[in-house]
Amino acid sequence: MKIVIAPDSFKESLSALEVADAIEKGFKRQIPDADFVKIPMADGGEGTVQALVDATGGEIIYKKVTGPLGEPVDAFFGVLGNKTTAVIEMAAASGLHLVPVEKRNPLITSTRGTGELIAAALDLGVTHIIIGIGGSATNDGGAGMAKALGVRFLDLAGHEIGEGGESLGDVASINLANVDPRLQNIKMDVACDVDNPLTGVRGASAIFGPQKGATPEMVEQLDLNLAHFAAIIEQDLGKKINDVSGAGAAGGLGGGLLAFLPAELKRGVEIVIEATGLSHLVQDADLVITGEGKIDGQTIFGKTPIGVAKTAKRYGVPVVALAGNMADDSTVVHDYGIDAVFSIVPGVVLLEDAFKNAAVYVERTAANIAAVWKMQR
Numbered sequence: 001m002k003i004v005i006a007p008d009s010f011k012e013s014l015s016a017l018e019v020a021d022a023i024e025k026g027f028k029r030q031i032p033d034a035d036f037v038k039i040p041m042a043d044g045g046e047g048t049v050q051a052l053v054d055a056t057g058g059e060i061i062y063k064k065v066t067g068p069l070g071e072p073v074d075a076f077f078g079v080l081g082n083k084t085t086a087v088i089e090m091a092a093a094s095g096l097h098l099v100p101v102e103k104r105n106p107l108i109t110s111t112r113g114t115g116e117l118i119a120a121a122l123d124l125g126v127t128h129i130i131i132g133i134g135g136s137a138t139n140d141g142g143a144g145m146a147k148a149l150g151v152r153f154l155d156l157a158g159h160e161i162g163e164g165g166e167s168l169g170d171v172a173s174i175n176l177a178n179v180d181p182r183l184q185n186i187k188m189d190v191a192c193d194v195d196n197p198l199t200g201v202r203g204a205s206a207i208f209g210p211q212k213g214a215t216p217e218m219v220e221q222l223d224l225n226l227a228h229f230a231a232i233i234e235q236d237l238g239k240k241i242n243d244v245s246g247a248g249a250a251g252g253l254g255g256g257l258l259a260f261l262p263a264e265l266k267r268g269v270e271i272v273i274e275a276t277g278l279s280h281l282v283q284d285a286d287l288v289i290t291g292e293g294k295i296d297g298q299t300i301f302g303k304t305p306i307g308v309a310k311t312a313k314r315y316g317v318p319v320v321a322l323a324g325n326m327a328d329d330s331t332v333v334h335d336y337g338i339d340a341v342f343s344i345v346p347g348v349v350l351l352e353d354a355f356k357n358a359a360v361y362v363e364r365t366a367a368n369i370a371a372v373w374k375m376q377r
Helices: 016-030 048-056 112-123 143-148 165-170 181-185 204-208 216-237 249-260 268-276 278-282 304-313 328-336 351-356 358-376
Strands: 002-005 035-038 059-066 072-079 085-089 128-132 152-154 173-175 187-191 263-266 287-295 319-326 340-343
Touching: 002 016, 002 278, 016 035, 016 048, 016 287, 016 358, 048 059, 048 072, 048 085, 048 128, 048 268, 059 112, 072 112, 085 112, 112 128, 112 143, 128 268, 143 152, 143 249, 165 216, 173 216, 187 249, 187 268, 204 216, 204 249, 216 249, 249 263, 263 268, 268 278, 268 304, 278 304, 287 304, 287 358, 304 319, 304 328, 319 328, 319 358, 328 340, 340 358, 351 358
Parallel strands: 002 035, 002 287, 085 128, 128 187, 187 263, 287 319, 319 340
Antiparallel strands: 059 072, 072 085, 152 173
């Protein structure tokens, strides 16, 4: 009997690997001789680096880079077990959590550190880069990232522009003469689960700017600057990014990656499924177990459990999900490939206790699921 265990992390309590370990322990109480295959999963957001490193036997690389406000920050990225693929979370270098609330200002924050992580990955000889672009503190259209990789943005006087979304309005031309030549030989998959265009009422500035500290006046300026930036990109590079779905992700970093790198925007969970080889591993499985911290009506929109379930259902494999919290609308997941959902929480408990004892609760619930599975077989 082959059982594939492919959960996401339970945020604030367990990593995806720790969830998988607890599920395996529970099942082994009832079915000790089964063949267990553990595949830590993620959806391209926080925890993706750790999940893919754990799933492939890779390693975490630590690197000091330029933070959103220009100060050094300690960041990281992962190299997968194949040694040719790097996985980056832009938030590690350019994330909102790196900027104190009172200092949040997308007019000045930069993605330069994200570009420095890409350069560090290239230094290790990788040919494939996976980058998740959620949780940014920035609204610079990826200009800072591009600068770190050799792109020059010049004003009318031929001087290089400053950092942040405020400076995009000064761009008069783009010079690619010094771009890192190694970028020509890589494949880049960008985990992007939003469809916002670069500008307009659904654009980067209007939708995401306020949470990064933008006032209504800032939003208007940032939007105009991004529109100007996109026009210069079209003028000098011949690439139209303004209305591309996902270009507005991470303050326009989605558009910047499309403009300056050989990037392709994809659903985050699809990238992780491909990188882990999940499809191959589940095709001869008897059961697939997935899960995440909360399962609700939003789970069907690109979250890990649904991605896993869809993959398993291609081969007719039953799917069970575990969750720390099941919302009233969680039953909708049954229409998307998940056959049964179980909450791990044994009763009314304090949130602090639920986090602290999550591994025990997962193991106990998994053991009960395994007992039922054994009986019906």
